[in-house]
Amino acid sequence: MYTTMKTFFTAENGSVILFRGRLVRFSGATDGKHGEICYNVWEVRNMITMEDIIREGHPTLQKRAEEVDLPLDDGTKNTLVKMRRFLINSQDETMREEYGLREGVGLSAPQIGLSKRMIAIHTLDEDFEEHHDYLIINPSIVSHSVAKTYIPGGEGCLSVDREVEGVVPRHKRVSVHGHFYDSDKDTVEERTIRLRGFLSVVIQHELDHLNGILFTKRTVGELEHAEPIEFKLPESTEDESAPEGDNNRTPKEEKA
Numbered sequence: 001m002y003t004t005m006k007t008f009f010t011a012e013n014g015s016v017i018l019f020r021g022r023l024v025r026f027s028g029a030t031d032g033k034h035g036e037i038c039y040n041v042w043e044v045r046n047m048i049t050m051e052d053i054i055r056e057g058h059p060t061l062q063k064r065a066e067e068v069d070l071p072l073d074d075g076t077k078n079t080l081v082k083m084r085r086f087l088i089n090s091q092d093e094t095m096r097e098e099y100g101l102r103e104g105v106g107l108s109a110p111q112i113g114l115s116k117r118m119i120a121i122h123t124l125d126e127d128f129e130e131h132h133d134y135l136i137i138n139p140s141i142v143s144h145s146v147a148k149t150y151i152p153g154g155e156g157c158l159s160v161d162r163e164v165e166g167v168v169p170r171h172k173r174v175s176v177h178g179h180f181y182d183s184d185k186d187t188v189e190e191r192t193i194r195l196r197g198f199l200s201v202v203i204q205h206e207l208d209h210l211n212g213i214l215f216t217k218r219t220v221g222e223l224e225h226a227e228p229i230e231f232k233l234p235e236s237t238e239d240e241s242a243p244e245g246d247n248n249r250t251p252k253e254e255k256a
C-alpha cells in the first residue's frame with residue numbers, strides 16, 4: 001500500500017515508526033518539494049507471527065470448526081487477508097529471519113485460535129511450475145481418488161514444534177468445493193477445484209485442522225501401495241554456484 005502524509009520528522013528505510021496509530025515499516029523517499037514522505041508500508045502490529053499460532057494440545061485444535069456465515073463481514077475478510085500475508089511473509093527469507101517466522105504453505109483459522117472453517121494456501125506445486133493461491137471459506141472434499149500418495153520426508157505443521165517420524169497417507173487427487181475469497185477484487189465465488197499431488201496433500205492437511213485432526217494422528221511408519229510425491233527442484237539449484245535459499249528447502253520444511 002502506498003500512501004503519503006506530511007511529517008515533521010525523518011525516517012530511514014527499514015525503520016519501524018508509528019503511523020496513524022499503528023506500527024508500520026517505512027520504505028520510501030522524501031518529496032522535498034512538498035515536504036512529504038512517500039511510504040510503502042505494511043502493518044507490523046497486526047500481522048500474524050508465530051506467537052499467534054497455537055500449538056499442539058490447544059483445545060481449539062481438537063474440535064470441529066464452525067461454519068462461516070456468508071456474506072463475509074469485514075472482520076472475516078481482514079482475517080483471511082492476514083492469513084495469506086503470513087504465508088507470503090514466511091516464504092520471504094528477510095521477513096522470516098527478522099520476525100522469527102517458520103515457513104508455511106498453508107494455514108487454517110483454528111491455528112490462530114479462531115474456530116472457523118476457512119483456510120489459506122500459498123505455494124507452488126511439486127514441479128515448482130504452477131502457483132496456487134487460495135483463500136477458501138467452508139471447504140469440503142466432494143470427491144477423491146482411491147489411489148494414495150504421501151510426502152517421503154513426512155509432513156510438518158506450524159502448530160507442531162516436535163519432529164514426527166513417519167509418513168501420512170493422503171488421497172492422490174481431490175475435488176474441493178467452497179467459497180473462494182479474492183481479496184484484490186473483494187469478491188467471493190462458489191466453485192470446485194481439483195488438486196493432485198502436493199497440493200492435494202496440503203489441502204487435506206488444512207481440512208484436517210478444520211475437523212480437529214493433527215497430522216500426527218494419521219502418521220504411519222510405512223506405507224505400501226501408495227505413490228510418493230516427487231519434487232522437481234528448479235534447475236537453478238543444480239548449479240553449485242547458486243546461493244542457498246528457499247528453493248533448497250526440503251519438502252518436510254514446508255509447514256502447514
